[in-house]
Amino acid sequence: MLTIAVDAMGGDLGPRAAFCGCKNLLGKHRQVAVLLFVEQGWVEEASRNTADFSDRVRIVGCGTSIAADEKPSVVLKKRQSSSMVMALCAYRDGEAQGVLSVGSTGALMILSRRLLGVLPGIDRPALATQIPTRGKPLLLLDLGASLGATSAQLVQFAVLGVAWCHSMTITKPGVGLLNVGHESGKGTEEIRAADAILSCLLPDNYAGFYEGDDLYRGDLDVMVCDGFTGNIALKTSEGLTEWLTQMVTEELKQHWVLRLVSPLLRQAFKRIHKRIAPARHGGAMLLGIDGVVVKTHGKSDVSTYEFAMGYLVEQARNHDREALIRQILPMQKAIA
Secondary structure, X not given: OEEEEEEOOOOOOOOHHXXXXXXXXXXXXXXXXEEEEEEHHHHHHHHHHOHHHOOOEEEEEEOOOOOOOOOHHHHHHHOOOOHHHHHHHHHHOOOOXXXXXXXXXXXXHHHHHHHHOEOOOOOOOEEEEEEOOOOOOEEEEOOOOOOOOOHHHHHHHHHHHHHHHHHOOOOOOOEEEEOOOOOOOOOOHHHHHHHHHHHHHOOOOEEEXXXXXXXXXXXXXXXXXXHHHHHHHHHHHHHHHHHHHHHHHHHHHHOHHHXXXXXXXXXXXXXXXXXXXXXXXXXXXXXXXXXXXXXXXXXXXXXXHHHHHHHHHHXXXXXXXXXXXXXXXXXXXXXX
16 A cells, blocks of 8 residues: 655635545555645545545644745744645655655755755756657756756756656656757856756767747657756646647637537547646646655646646656666766
8 A cells, every 4th residue: 555645725716626536546546545734724624535445544744834925934833734744754754655745845854954954966856747749748957946046956957857757767868958049158157057067978878959839749758957947848838738728628619610520639639638738737746856746736726636636646656766866877977
C-alpha cells in the first residue's frame, strides 16, 4: 500500500475540492491510502466526504493554515502545527511516500528545505512538471519556486532535469535553455554564462538556446528557465488552452451544420482535451528537495486535485533517490 500525505488547506476553492478529489482518486487506485491534513474545524466534514474509503483515509486535524503572503520568518517560527508542516513531517517520519500541497509555493519550498533538506550539490529546488507537446512530454523547470536564477542555478536545474529523466529510464534526454533568441549573443549575462557551462558539462544532452515558440515542438525532454519566465510561460499556455477550448465549443453551436456534425467530432475533441487540459497537468514536483513533494495550483478544482494526486502517486512509485544522486554527484564541482 502506497500512502500519500495531502495538505488540503490554502486553496482558492477551500478544502472541499480536495475531499472530492481524494474520493475520486481512491475509487480508482485500490493500493493507495491518504493522510488528509486539514484545519481542526474541517475534520468532521472531511470524514463524512471520505467515509466510503475510511479504511484507506486518515483525517488529521491541524492548527491554523499558512497564508499566501506570510513572511518566511512567520512560516518557520509560528506555523509548526499547520497542515503543510504536519504533512511534510509525516513524509519525513516515514508515514507517507509523498506529499501534495495546494498552499503557498514559497512556504512549501522553505519548509521542504528545512524539514527534508536538498539533494547533494543543489542550492535551490525548482518547480518542474511535464507539459504535452507535438512529440514527447517536456519537463519544464523552474515554474516559480524562485523568481530569478543565477547561471549556476540554471545549470543545476538542467542537471536535475537530466538526472530525473535518467531515473525515469529516459537514456539520453535532450536539454534546452529558454531564451529570447537562438543566437549565442542573445539573452542576459546569466543565461549566456549558463549556456557556456552546459555546453561543456552536458555535451551529449545540451541542445542550446530555444525560444518560446519552440516549447511545443516536441524534440526535447527538458527545458530550463528561471522561475519568473517559466511561471509566465506555463500560465500563458494554460490560459490559451482554456480559451481555445471555449472558442471551439462556441463555434460548434453557431451553425446548424456544425451542431449536426458535432457528435461525430466529440470523440476527437475529447482526445485532444485529454492531452492538453490544464487540470491534467496541475501537479509540479519540487525537484532538488530530498524527497517527493508536489505542488498543485491554488485554484485547483476537484478534477485538478484528482490528477495532481495521481501525479504524486506516479512520482512516489518511480522515485529513485539513489539514481538521482548518482547522476548529480559527478557534476557536483561544476554545479556548486
